[in-house]
Amino acid sequence: MEMWQRLVLRHFPLVLDIGGDVLICVVSVPLQRVSRWRETVAAPAGRSRVIDDYADRWALVTGASSGIGAEFARVLAARGMHLILTARRENLLKGLAEELDTRHGTRTEIFVGDLSDPDEPKRLFDEIASRGIQVELLINNAGFGFVGTIDETDADRMQQLIRLNMAALTALTYLYLPGMTERGHGGIINVASVAAFQPVAYMPVYSAGKAYVLHFSEALWAEARDKGVTIMALCPGTTSTEFFDVAGVSNWLKKQRSHSTEYVVRKSLKALEKKRQYVIPGLANYLLSLGVRLAPRKMVVKETMKYFRPRKNKQGGGKDDLPDQETKSDA
Numbered sequence: 001m002e003m004w005q006r007l008v009l010r011h012f013p014l015v016l017d018i019g020g021d022v023l024i025c026v027v028s029v030p031l032q033r034v035s036r037w038r039e040t041v042a043a044p045a046g047r048s049r050v051i052d053d054y055a056d057r058w059a060l061v062t063g064a065s066s067g068i069g070a071e072f073a074r075v076l077a078a079r080g081m082h083l084i085l086t087a088r089r090e091n092l093l094k095g096l097a098e099e100l101d102t103r104h105g106t107r108t109e110i111f112v113g114d115l116s117d118p119d120e121p122k123r124l125f126d127e128i129a130s131r132g133i134q135v136e137l138l139i140n141n142a143g144f145g146f147v148g149t150i151d152e153t154d155a156d157r158m159q160q161l162i163r164l165n166m167a168a169l170t171a172l173t174y175l176y177l178p179g180m181t182e183r184g185h186g187g188i189i190n191v192a193s194v195a196a197f198q199p200v201a202y203m204p205v206y207s208a209g210k211a212y213v214l215h216f217s218e219a220l221w222a223e224a225r226d227k228g229v230t231i232m233a234l235c236p237g238t239t240s241t242e243f244f245d246v247a248g249v250s251n252w253l254k255k256q257r258s259h260s261t262e263y264v265v266r267k268s269l270k271a272l273e274k275k276r277q278y279v280i281p282g283l284a285n286y287l288l289s290l291g292v293r294l295a296p297r298k299m300v301v302k303e304t305m306k307y308f309r310p311r312k313n314k315q316g317g318g319k320d321d322l323p324d325q326e327t328k329s330d331a
Contacts (some may be wrong), residue, residue: 050187050230050272051136055080060128060135062115062172063142065092068191068236071261072139073100073108075269082107084128084135087142088114109133115142116164121171138176138188140169145206147308158205165209170216173231177224184228187272190217192233194285198292199301202308210235214278221277233278234268237285 051057059076063069065087073083077100085093090112097108111127113120128135143165146157169190180186193207196214200207217233224231264281271279280286292300 050275051185056082057136058082058084058133059137059139060084060086060172060176061139061141062086062168064096065089068261068264069139069141070096071265072141072189072268074103075262075265076137077104077106077108080104080106081137082109084109084111084133086111086113086115086124088112115168116160118163118167121168121175125172125175134179135176136180136186138172138186140172140188140190142168143191143209145203147202148310149202152310161205162209165206166212169213173216173220177220177229177231180229181224181227186229188217188220188229188231189268189272190231190233192217192235192278194235194237194280194289196233196235197289198304199297200308201301201305202310218277225275230272230275232268232272232276234264234271235278235280235285235289236264237280237282237288 054076057080059072059081061069061072061076061083064073064083064085066089069085069087070092073085073096077083083097083100083106085096085108087093090110093110093112097110100106100108109128109131111124113124115121115124144161146153146161173188173190176186177188180188190213192213193210195203195207196210198207214233214235217231220231267281268279280289
């Protein structure tokens with residue numbers, strides 16, 4: 001372990017670690033103090049719960065067929081919530097629904113659809129309403145990424161990414177938020193990424209989209225916090241999911257440390273109950289998010305090229321290869 005790594009473990013320097021080089025180190029605070037600060041920042045003013053009650057309430061999880069979405073379904077079902085699961089891969093949804101019924105005996109409704117279709121969010125909302133289901137918790141997790149050069153990037157696919165990662169998330173948020181504020185309780189978790197804190201070369205649409213999700217969620221958090229509803233952005237770092245295979249960097253997980261989906265979901269729900277506007281699972285990811293704000297923007301974006309430069313003749317996955325959930329990014 002390098003000397004600077006030992007110092008990070010012992011203290012809390014604000015550093016930007018890219019490619020093993022410390023680019024910035026401006027302040028040091030004892031780690032215990034940092035932990036206490038992270039626990040109190042954006043803490044709830046009162047003791048009221050974000051979720052009225054997990055047991056026998058309904059949660060809608062988009063992109064639920066695998067990865068973070070499927071893990072949210074498992075954890076919430078274990079807490080007694082009924083689940084509405086939506087994705088494109090029906091066989092995986094059915095398998096997950098059977099697993100949840102066997103383990104927890106909770107109810108599960110399945111909706112197969114493609115949220116990149118502009119009309120799909122409203123159709124989903126209307127169908128759920130027609131069944132008399134009241135959504136207490138919305139997990140906007142559906143999405144995908146792409147890594148490629150300008151010449152390798154298909155404009156139509158980037159439009160699809162925008163519709164799924166941003167437009168569908170926005171539509172579902174505004175469809176369900178008014179009912180939550182009227183009732184005075186409820187929660188929305190929008191899956192962003194640590195890529196939301198910086199521009200990422202070779203992933204410009206994805207990283208810009210995650211910045212949108214972060215800012216959108218934080219702005220709504222400020223509006224809704226006094227109405228008993230919490231909107232939170234989940235900003236994971238590298239997570240063990242299908243994301244990298246689909247994005248065209250299948251070897252990424254072999255080279256980088258990653259968190260499990262269990263860890264990411266556990267941290268997310270804990271932060272939601274504390275009414276935070278965003279959460280970054282993992283101290284290293286949190287430090288990175290601070291570091292990129294302190295470094296010159298030109299330096300930050302140029303350094304990302306070392307991480308994501310595609311191999312020659314790389315072929316990204318087509319639409320049929322896309323997983324139905326966004327797992328995380330790793331910038």
